[in-house]
Amino acid sequence: MVNLVLNENMKIYRRLRTWILIGLMIAFVLFVNIMNWHFDGKSAQGKGWRTELQKEITQWNEVLKQPKLDKQTKKYYQQQIAINEYHLEQNIRSTEGTLWDGVNGSAGMMIVITIFTIIIVGDSVAGEFSSGTIKLLLIRPASRTKILVSKYISLLLFGILLLLTLFVVSVVINGILFGFGHMDLPLIKATAEGQVVESNMLLNLWKTYMLNSVSTVMYVSMAFMISSAFRSSAMAIGLSIVSLFAGNIVMQALQRFDWSKYLLFANTDLTQYLSGLPFQEGMTLSFSITVLIVYFTLFNLISWLIFTRRDVAS
Amino acid sequence: MNTEPVISLIGVTKRIGRTNIIDDLTFDVPQGEIFGFLGPNGAGKTTTIRMIVGLMSITKGQILIKGKNIKTEFEQAIRHVGAIVESPEMYKYLSGYQNLVHYARMVPGVTKDRIDEVVSLVKLENRIHDKVKKYSLGMRQRLGVAQALLHRPSLLILDEPTNGLDPAGIRELRDYLRNLTRTEGITVVVSSHLLSEMELMCDRVAIIQRGKLVNVMPIQHFTQGDDQDQTYLIQAQPSEQALETIKNMDGVRRVNLVEDEKIEVTTDREQIPDILIGLMQNQVRIYGVQLVCQTLEDRFLEITEGGQIG
Numbered sequence: 185m186v187n188l189v190l191n192e193n194m195k196i197y198r199r200l201r202t203w204i205l206i207g208l209m210i211a212f213v214l215f216v217n218i219m220n221w222h223f224d225g226k227s228a229q230g231k232g233w234r235t236e237l238q239k240e241i242t243q244w245n246e247v248l249k250q251p252k253l254d255k256q257t258k259k260y261y262q263q264q265i266a267i268n269e270y271h272l273e274q275n276i277r278s279t280e281g282t283l284w285d286g287v288n289g290s291a292g293m294m295i296v297i298t299i300f301t302i303i304i305v306g307d308s309v310a311g312e313f314s315s316g317t318i319k320l321l322l323i324r325p326a327s328r329t330k331i332l333v334s335k336y337i338s339l340l341l342f343g344i345l346l347l348l349t350l351f352v353v354s355v356v357i358n359g360i361l362f363g364f365g366h367m368d369l370p371l372i373k374a375t376a377e378g379q380v381v382e383s384n385m386l387l388n389l390w391k392t393y394m395l396n397s398v399s400t401v402m403y404v405s406m407a408f409m410i411s412s413a414f415r416s417s418a419m420a421i422g423l424s425i426v427s428l429f430a431g432n433i434v435m436q437a438l439q440r441f442d443w444s445k446y447l448l449f450a451n452t453d454l455t456q457y458l459s460g461l462p463f464q465e466g467m468t469l470s471f472s473i474t475v476l477i478v479y480f481t482l483f484n485l486i487s488w489l490i491f492t493r494r495d496v497a498s
Numbered sequence: 499m500n501t502e503p504v505i506s507l508i509g510v511t512k513r514i515g516r517t518n519i520i521d522d523l524t525f526d527v528p529q530g531e532i533f534g535f536l537g538p539n540g541a542g543k544t545t546t547i548r549m550i551v552g553l554m555s556i557t558k559g560q561i562l563i564k565g566k567n568i569k570t571e572f573e574q575a576i577r578h579v580g581a582i583v584e585s586p587e588m589y590k591y592l593s594g595y596q597n598l599v600h601y602a603r604m605v606p607g608v609t610k611d612r613i614d615e616v617v618s619l620v621k622l623e624n625r626i627h628d629k630v631k632k633y634s635l636g637m638r639q640r641l642g643v644a645q646a647l648l649h650r651p652s653l654l655i656l657d658e659p660t661n662g663l664d665p666a667g668i669r670e671l672r673d674y675l676r677n678l679t680r681t682e683g684i685t686v687v688v689s690s691h692l693l694s695e696m697e698l699m700c701d702r703v704a705i706i707q708r709g710k711l712v713n714v715m716p717i718q719h720f721t722q723g724d725d726q727d728q729t730y731l732i733q734a735q736p737s738e739q740a741l742e743t744i745k746n747m748d749g750v751r752r753v754n755l756v757e758d759e760k761i762e763v764t765t766d767r768e769q770i771p772d773i774l775i776g777l778m779q780n781q782v783r784i785y786g787v788q789l790v791c792q793t794l795e796d797r798f799l800e801i802t803e804g805g806q807i808g
């Protein structure tokens with residue numbers, strides 16, 4: 185099994201295409217962070233964080249004076265004000281103007297990881313068919329199941345590699361831009377009960393990474409299924425990326441239907457439970473996890489059934 | 499020597515849609531034999547090979563390789579098999595060597611030394627670290643043979659291996675296969691739609707047509723017919739009288755005048771001396787008697803009743 189994964193890795197990393205994607209990933213992270221620093225970060229450094237935070241509190245207090253504010257929004261601003269006051273009282277600077285600002289912001293680029301991984305995934309099974317190499321691959325003493333699993337593992341490893349690239353590159357570039365001081369800055373956040381607490385910034389970052397990875401894994405499984413079902417790389421990559429983008433738009437249109445909460449797209453973003461604003465009233469974390477497990481099992485079961493049963497006749 | 503067949507097909511049938519592309523194939527191949535699988539294009543050779551190596555499911559019947567069922571004991575059965583199904587497609591973006599490493603990793607016990615051994619066997623030492631993209635067709639074929647031999651299979655299956663080879667290449671392949679069967683006791687199943695190639699390469703030949711097995715026989719029978727049914731060319735004068743005489747004799751299946759002084763007789767081998775005595779007794783002068791070896795082509799047409807080839 186280890187050998188099979190080594191083989192799949194060889195087929196991923198001995199291709200120029202893969203390194204172009206990794207190069208693009210690095211370039212994107214550098215570009216976004218340098219732009220962010222250029223237009224935003226520099227000024228925050230200049231005026232000092234205390235002034236900035238104070239200014240924000242004043243702004244938000246103005247907002248709160250508006251009469252027609254709904255409960256959710258009101259709660260949100262009150263929390264933000266509490267957090268800023270905590271910073272000021274405890275003399276803990278905000279992330280603004282430190283490397284954390286850029287590093288945390290870069291976590292939003294995980295969608296790029298999903299897209300790039302889908303590109304490699306889509307070709308993984310379909311590519312063996314279109315090149316004809318599948319014939320020599322499947323006539324070895326390794327069951328089709330093992331070959332499929334090793335492909336899946338190697339693809340997840342590729343996703344992890346991109347994630348590590350994102351992490352390392354964003355830390356290094358922001359360290360260079362903002363300086364490596366304030367590495368041990370704590371994260372100040374409000375709990376669901378409204379209490380303001382300190383937590384570890386790095387731990388929180390990886391929690392965000394992991395929650396976002398759930399969606400990556402779901403789309404990878406979907407692309408993998410299409411790749412083995414239709415044996416077409418273009419279709420697997422195209423359909424998966426389209427649903428990645430169209431998913432959210434479609435979900436907004438469907439939000440008013442009760443059944444829409446059972447759709448995959450309503451559940452892929454688990455960070456909705458961190459902010460306390462789920463897609464539909466009454467959805468819980470365990471509900472979403474259950475739905476995701478069902479889809480995950482379904483996608484991979486279909487991939488497996490098709491890949492192990494079907495005749496290789498091309 | 500082991501008498502158990504290396505491979506046996508028992509009533510193998512493949513149905514796609516409503517037609518049986520392969521219909522009730524049964525044959526065995528013993529160890530050390532080069533077995534030819536002959537049939538016109540579309541006869542079902544590739545389909546049969548795909549079933550043997552587990553790429554396609556078997557609708558009915560079973561295939562045993564060294565006694566292991568390819569369907570239920572796939573991993574034990576397939577480890578004895580090295581194969582090229584149609585053209586040997588390799589990973590073009592990898593080097594020849596990396597391709598071999600890839601396949602070596604999939605079978606326990608293939609060492610680095612063994613890889614080097616097969617590389618020199620197929621004479622690719624100089625180019626093995628080039629990307630397969632840059633290989634010629636001949637080099638790809640040789641790399642295909644290398645990957646098939648890597649794990650020292652007992653059974654080598656080659657689907658139309660001579661496609662794209664020049665006559666020298668075909669001869670080399672033939673000598674090479676002979677050598678393999680002699681030195682390593684390997685069994686070879688080789689398919690082709692070209693009769694002339696089979697004739698030179700194989701010990702036994704199975705003919706398949708429209709998915710059905712027409713005949714299995716040693717190659718000598720193939721080219722000469724069997725003892726009961728051989729054709730001789732007799733040169734005799736006067737030919738009219740010779741023809742009359744032969745026509746009236748027992749055991750003659752067919753007789754006709756092919757050209758002046760030449761009579762073609764199809765009969766039992768044992769009848770020939772009697773025919774000659776009979777002719778001499780009738781004052782026919784005999785100038786020559788010759789056994790006619792049918793070409794494989796003729797024989798094939800006869801067996802398949804004119805089914806077109808290739």
Ligand SMILES: Nc1ncnc2c1ncn2[C@@H]1O[C@H](COP(=O)(O)OP(=O)(O)O)[C@@H](O)[C@H]1O
Pocket residue numbers: 497514519537538539540541542543544545546
């Ligand atoms: N996947 C398939 N679906 C339907 N018919 C097929 C399929 N594969 C092969 N055939 C048919 O089966 C027959 C045998 O094909 P094949 O085994 O490739 O012949 P050969 O290798 O002897 O030239 C052909 O008539 C072909 O059209």
Ligand SMILES: [Mg+2]
Pocket residue numbers: 543544545657658
């Ligand atoms: Mg064929």
